[in-house]
Amino acid sequence: MGETTGTGGIWHGGDLGQARALFPAAPEPWIDLSTGINPIPYPLPALPLSLWQRLPGADDEAALLTAARKAYRVPPEAGIVAAPGTQILIDLLPRVCPEIARAGPVAVLGPTYAEHALAWRKAGAQVIEVETVSRAAEAASLVVVNPNNPDGRSFQPAELSALAMRCAARGGLLVVDEAFCDVTPKLSLIPALPPAAIVLRSFGKTYGLAGVRLGFAIGEAAPIAALRTAMGPWAVAGPALEIGAQALADAEWLAQAGAARVADAARLDALLSPLGRIVGGTALFRLLATPDAPQLFAHLGRDGLYVRRFQNDATWLRFGLPGDGAAWRRLEAALSSFAPRSGSA
Secondary structure, eight states: OOOOOSGGGOOOSOOHHHHHHHOTTOOSSOEEOSSOSOSSOOOOOOOOTHHHHSOOOHHHHHHHHHHHHHHHTOOTTSEEEEESSHHHHHHHHHHHOHHHHHHSOEEEESSOOTHHHHHHHHTTOOEEEESSGGGGTTOSEEEEESSOTTTOOOOOHHHHHHHHHHHHHTTOOEEEEOTTOTTOGGGOSGGGOOTTEEEEEESTTTTTOGGGOOEEEEEOHHHHHHHHHHHOTTOSOHHHHHHHHHHHTOHHHHHHHHHHHHHHHHHHHHHHGGGSEEEEEETTEEEEEOTTHHHHHHHHHHTTEEOEEOSSOTTEEEEEOOOSHHHHHHHHHHHHTOOOSSSOO
8 A cells, every 4th residue: 555656755635646546436536635735726917828838937936936026025136037846945054065075964843744854865975864963962963844744843943043143164054844834924034044055945745736736935136147147048947937926916815815724724623532532733734643544544435535744753644624614514524433453542
């Protein structure tokens, strides 16, 4: 029952083909709760046909970056680059900063999104995966996901700034992945961006438009310019530039969506808590720990509900948010019919 839908055998959510292969008799339509993507997306604007017919222009990219600078509160002296998703930035960053890989060990604070450690290893860096910052004392560079996926652990900007100073003193780099920071902007390091720090922001998760493939890197001018050069011209499609610019400028939608998803996350906690311990999460997903996780995963799968399980901890299941009333009712019914074997819930 292995899931190898990502690079290097890393498990990722969102592959309903995998779900159907695991549970071929499950009822349709499937409800995909295996990702941390907002199930109620930003309403797509009407796009002129010309966006599909011509190459993206410099003005299109400039409009997106202007909107992103305002939305993310980017200091005027900081560099910013747009990319077709943050995954390509995670993969490229170690390649365009080879001196960082040579400066000393790169610590990845985990368990977290596994592609970070893989990317630095592919670039030849010595990677150590640690569960606490104190265990990264000997590292030159540090990768932190804030708030963390999957457990929601978070750091305040002042804490991260101190870590960036430590990395700078060792010739290293602090990489902060803020993929789930839109709803908790006070956690963002960007407004007080210190030297030797790169922040990654994902568009598709909170805005529910992962297929647009849009992300950003923000930091000092040199590494940002190197990322831009590595991607080449026209890296982001014209429709993505337009959608991103409009959505990032819509602060009212973000505030309303954020409040609604926080309420949904609380509702999900109430459903899950009788079955185990809520480890944490963000407004877009919740992490449940239970010794019955394998049985619960299979029970839900047979009912056509796909959740995220983990290679590093078989007692964990991550639940994304249902997107409508019918999905909530199916989840509630499936959870209420589950009989834990451990008796610990």
